[in-house]
Amino acid sequence: MKSPIPDYLAHVLEKARPNEGEAAADYIETLAKADTSKMAVALAMVDGNFYSAGDDNIEFSIQSISKSFVYAIAIEDRQNTPSAISTS
DSSP states (O other): OOOSHHHHHHHHHHHHGGGTTOOOOSSSHHHHTSOTTOOEEEEEOTTSOEEEEESTTSOOOOGGGHHHHHHHHHHHHHHTSOOSSOOO
């Protein structure tokens, strides 16, 4: 059975494309040089399946979005670490 996820990702990406044409942040050199017409989305499942759509073969900088990944890692790490503050 074919997964509906690739088609869904492509649909979401096409709905977002009308927002293209905005200027990238020019205070970050990497972003200032970025081709703002390029866009992709990817989804990795816990079962190991990976889905993507759009310009997923182009490398690009993730800049500030990386903060959300680091935050998730910190939360997971904190949940697996004994608390430094005793509540008893």
